[in-house]
Amino acid sequence: MPTPTPAAPGSLPFLGHAHRLARDPLPFITSLRRHGDVVRIRIGPTPAYVVTDPALTRRVLVTDAARFAKGGKIIDALSVFFGDGLATVADGDTHLRNRRLMQPMFNKAHIATRGSAMIDQVRTMVGSWREGEHRDVCADMNDITLAAFLVALFGTDLPAHLRAEFTSLMPAIMKGTIRRTILPSWINRLPLPANRAHAERVAQLRALIDQAIDHRGRQEPDRASGTVDAPDRPAGCPHVAGAQDEAGLFTTLLTAEAGLSRRQLQDEAITLLTGAIETTGTTLAWTLYELTRHPEIERRLRAELAAVCGDRPLRQEDLDRLPYARQVLREAVRKYGPAWMVTRTAICDIDLGGHRIPRGADVVWSPYLHQHDPEYFPEPSTFDPDRWGPDRVQATRGSFYAFGDGRRKCIGESFAWIELQIILATVLQRWPNFRLASRPPRPQAVVTVKPDVMTMTYRSIVSSPES
Numbered sequence: 001m002p003t004p005t006p007a008a009p010g011s012l013p014f015l016g017h018a019h020r021l022a023r024d025p026l027p028f029i030t031s032l033r034r035h036g037d038v039v040r041i042r043i044g045p046t047p048a049y050v051v052t053d054p055a056l057t058r059r060v061l062v063t064d065a066a067r068f069a070k071g072g073k074i075i076d077a078l079s080v081f082f083g084d085g086l087a088t089v090a091d092g093d094t095h096l097r098n099r100r101l102m103q104p105m106f107n108k109a110h111i112a113t114r115g116s117a118m119i120d121q122v123r124t125m126v127g128s129w130r131e132g133e134h135r136d137v138c139a140d141m142n143d144i145t146l147a148a149f150l151v152a153l154f155g156t157d158l159p160a161h162l163r164a165e166f167t168s169l170m171p172a173i174m175k176g177t178i179r180r181t182i183l184p185s186w187i188n189r190l191p192l193p194a195n196r197a198h199a200e201r202v203a204q205l206r207a208l209i210d211q212a213i214d215h216r217g218r219q220e221p222d223r224a225s226g227t228v229d230a231p232d233r234p235a236g237c238p239h240v241a242g243a244q245d246e247a248g249l250f251t252t253l254l255t256a257e258a259g260l261s262r263r264q265l266q267d268e269a270i271t272l273l274t275g276a277i278e279t280t281g282t283t284l285a286w287t288l289y290e291l292t293r294h295p296e297i298e299r300r301l302r303a304e305l306a307a308v309c310g311d312r313p314l315r316q317e318d319l320d321r322l323p324y325a326r327q328v329l330r331e332a333v334r335k336y337g338p339a340w341m342v343t344r345t346a347i348c349d350i351d352l353g354g355h356r357i358p359r360g361a362d363v364v365w366s367p368y369l370h371q372h373d374p375e376y377f378p379e380p381s382t383f384d385p386d387r388w389g390p391d392r393v394q395a396t397r398g399s400f401y402a403f404g405d406g407r408r409k410c411i412g413e414s415f416a417w418i419e420l421q422i423i424l425a426t427v428l429q430r431w432p433n434f435r436l437a438s439r440p441p442r443p444q445a446v447v448t449v450k451p452d453v454m455t456m457t458y459r460s461i462v463s464s465p466e467s
């Protein structure tokens with residue numbers, strides 16, 4: 001006999017739990033654990049099943065993944081603009097083929113070939129901030145993440161005007177995209193000025209991506225057209241032989257034998273750009289905020305960095321020698337999500353831990369919820385990088401789903417860790433002193449968990465603890 005699935009309290013007629021998800025989503029989603037390992041909620045008229053036990057989430061993502069298809073309202077809203085990009089394309093042959101094609105772009109050794117170019121880019125941007133000025137941390141972190149990602153993706157010789165256009169377009173694209181995932185789909189289809197403006201911006205982004213691809217094609221016409229193969233390089237990795245210093249990871253896709261059409265290349269580039277920026281940028285903003293609250297953690301980080309680099313700038317090969325920096329970043333990812341609600345659709349009636357999930361139902365899993373489970377993370381709202389130290393890490397096993405798991409696991413995880421480490425280390429090296437200038441931020445759950453406000457000042461002089 002299936003277990004009756006508990007319903008979350010507080011459902012209202014017509015709205016269901018939509019008011020809780022809109023008003024206090026993070027306390028609401030974490031509170032569900034108290035009611036059972038699978039809990040039924042309603043979003044308007046639609047029921048959804050929230051999985052609160054990490055072992056059952058593993059079943060949804062890995063063991064029984066074939067019965068829980070990628071889908072749901074958020075994915076539907078995104079796919080209108082991202083087309084068949086890797087994050088939104090349905091499970092099946094196209095996903096499998098494109099994933100295999102793109103996997104080599106994001107393996108650690110391949111990304112390392114872009115490390116120095118990313119470090120140079122980040123150092124230039126962080127060095128351009130003026131002493132003592134009030135800076136919007138999220139905007140800065142998103143801009144730096146985007147610039148480093150563009151260098152990695154399209155190479156160091158992407159013309160400055162293209163880079164500038166990407167930088168001015170992406171914040172509005174991200175905002176418009178997020179808005180679309182929140183509003184009902186029929187509103188998104190109306191010919192409203194905001195909808196038309198968003199569609200135009202996405203068209204501009206596609207045109208920009210085209211220009212970036214054409215630019216690469218002009219630099220290496222034979223390889224970009226896919227007509228000449230380079231016998232000295234392993235398949236799928238145009239950088240390994242040491243040449244092509246100015247090329248980017250995207251060259252892997254441009255030169256793939258079973259090539260993608262222009263439209264598919266655009267879809268993949270849009271998907272990567274939107275997947276890479278806000279997740280990483282938000283994590284960095286929260287990390288800097290936690291450092292302003294925990295001087296002892298900042299001191300340890302700076303000591304580790306000084307022991308590895310001394311007075312010289314960071315190098316790619318230093319990253320593996322900064323384990324405490326990795327622990328601090330992992331703890332920021334844990335505490336702040338950054339994803340808090342991800343969906344799947346049951347493709348048949350299925351038993352999940354004794355609960356009957358009907359065919360077609362939305363199944364919700366939440367990295368944020370699992371990462372705040374006190375069974376695995378005692379005192380979950382405490383920022384404690386030592387949870388990830390060698391003596392305690394074992395206790396967290398099986399509960400950290402920040403990057404998902406299984407066949408739809410984040411393809412950019414290795415890239416994200418490298419980029420996070422580069423940016424954090426570079427800010428610390430350039431600015432011995434930074435302070436929060438705004439009131440303490442409150443977490444806002446949109447697609448990621450973002451700070452509602454966060455301004456900081458950066459100074460070259462180390463101030464005394466009293467000042």
Ligand code: HEM
Pocket residue numbers: 070086087088099271272275276277279280283333337338339342343367401402403404405407408409410411412413415416
């Ligand atoms: C802190 C940084 C990041 C976090 C926490 C994160 C989180 C996630 C999660 C949870 C998923 C799985 C969604 C699902 O199961 O439905 C995912 C998928 C994905 N992510 Fe990330 N991500 C991050 C950075 C990146 C970066 C840097 C890139 C690009 C280089 C990227 C590209 C993607 C793509 C393309 C997918 C779809 C993979 C597929 O379905 O095969 N992400 N990410």
